[in-house]
Amino acid sequence: MPTERITFQGHGGDTLAARLDLPEGPHLATALFAHCFTCGKDIPAARRIAARLAAMGIAVLRFDFTGLGHSEGEFANTTFTSNVADLKAASAFLESRGMAPSLLIGHSLGGAAVLRAAPEIASAKAVVTIGAPFDPGHVTHNFGEALDEIAAKGKAEVLLGGRPITLGQEFVEDVRAETLGPIIANMKRALLVLHAPRDEIVDISNATQIFTAAKHPKSFVTLDDADHLVTDPSDAEYAAEVITAWAGRYLKLTPPAPPIGAPEGVVRVKEADPNGFLQDIQNGPYHHAVADEPLAYGGTNRGMSPYGFVASGLGACTSMTIRMYARRKGWPLEGIAVDVTHDKVHAQDAETAKDTRVDRFKRRICFEGNLTQDQITRLLEIADKCPVHRTLEKGAQIETELALCPEMLKDMGEG
Structure with a gap:
């Protein structure tokens, strides 16, 4: 995804650094991501969620x-209220660019800030919280003995999630005074609450309180064994998958007409993990899948291999073609199952790049319904007429051209 480095003015006039992750295709909506107060815009979870949303056509501002x-x-001079003001400043910046955010995502105290700011961001239609406290003052129990030092000296360094951060007395007082219950109850936004049962920084009871206080539409999904910062890539992937699937329901994304020469739109494949083989596959805003390789070949086995997608395309096309024919004939075909096997391993072929034999796909087709033998025979003949079957049987011409992505243009001095 193209990423634009930008700056804008925060609540007090300080210059805030941000990244605007842009879709490589049409821009359909914008999300604003507020990170936890002990991390930054570049944490793995934020990057993964931004990548998935951008693939759907949703730009994401992380600041x-x-x-x-x-x-x-100086963060020590800020308060919870001033951080909410930063969030609203980020929203105003996006609106000035014609990209008013319709989706707000907040992690930890950033989640509490998102809940607090949502009613004041008119463009927001949906809100997502990740490990957020219901009562922002709840986090002060993590400050331990530093609270006495803050009271005595006005500020002190505390550890949150294993990371040091300097807090001032005004922040402590402000966060203790904040009450989110009435705000959540009257937020009038779709809400998704994500929380890990084993979160040691913000107890999952906070998620229950947020969910209970909110009115419908609302959803609550647990992140299983994830830690507070969602540092495990598989947990970040799961959170991204849930958010993108959920957001599509409430943002009502409308993709443009497909380009000339591509009646089914563009299938975009984007590398998701440069250390492995995980790939994001996106066709329009709503159709997403992941491709991967098995663990034995250096992948993470989170998706089908490329050969698996070829086999699934053949199976799906076979079933659809049979269904269309049976429906047209009015035959009593009640169900279809197609098993497809392929006698190659993609990772092995990718390493050798040798054309040693003809590919062989084997289909086993099962019909349900009171069909005659003649009808069954005809349906098996129709299976061979499915377009994907014909494409594989005849072969296809593949044309390849180089597309200069934004990073390549920068390296060439053109961007």
Whole structure:
């Protein structure tokens, strides 16, 4: 996904650093991501969620709050209220570019900030929280003995999620005074609550309180064994998958007409993990799949191999073609099952790149219904007329051209 490095003014005039992840295809909507207050815009979970949303056509703005990451200012001088103001400033910046956010995502205290800001961001239609506290003051129990030092000296360094951060007395007082219950109850936005049962920083009871306080439409999904920062790539992938599937229901994305020469639209494949083989496959905003290789070949086995997709295409096309014919004839075909096997291993062939034999796909087709033998025989003949079958049987011409992506253009001095 193309990423634009941008800056905008925060609540107090400090310059805040941000990344705007843009879709490679049509821009259908915009999301605003608020990270936890002990991390930054580049945490793995934020990057993975942004990549998946961008593949759907949803641009994502990730920014560092005042005094965090690459943003100017002193975080010790901020409060929960001022961080909410930063969030609204980010929304106003997007609106000034004609990209008012319709989806708000917040992680940890960033999630609490999103809940607090949502009613004041008119363009927002849906809100997602990840490991967020219902009562922002809840997090102060993690400050331990530092609370006494903060009271005595006005500020102190505390550890949150294993990371040091300097907090001031005003932040502690402000976060303790915040009450989100009434705000959540009157938010009037679709809500998705994600939380890990074993979260040691923000107990999952907070998610229950947020969910209970909210009115429908609302959803609650647990992140199983994830830690508070969602550092495990598989947990980040799961969170991204849930958010993108859920967001499509409430944002009502409308893709443009397919380009000339591609009646079914463009299938875009994007590498999701440069350390393995995981690939995002996107066809329009709603159709997503992942491709991968088995563990034995260096993959993470989170999706079918490329050969698996070829076999599934053959099986799906076979079943659809048979169904269309039987429906037209009015035959009592009640169900179809197609098993497809292929006698090659993609990872092995990718390494050898040798054309040693003709590919062989084997189909086993099962029909349900009170069909005559003549009808069964005819349906098996129709199976061979499915378009994918014909494509595989005859072969296809593949044309390849180089597309200069934004990063390549930068390297060439053109961007």
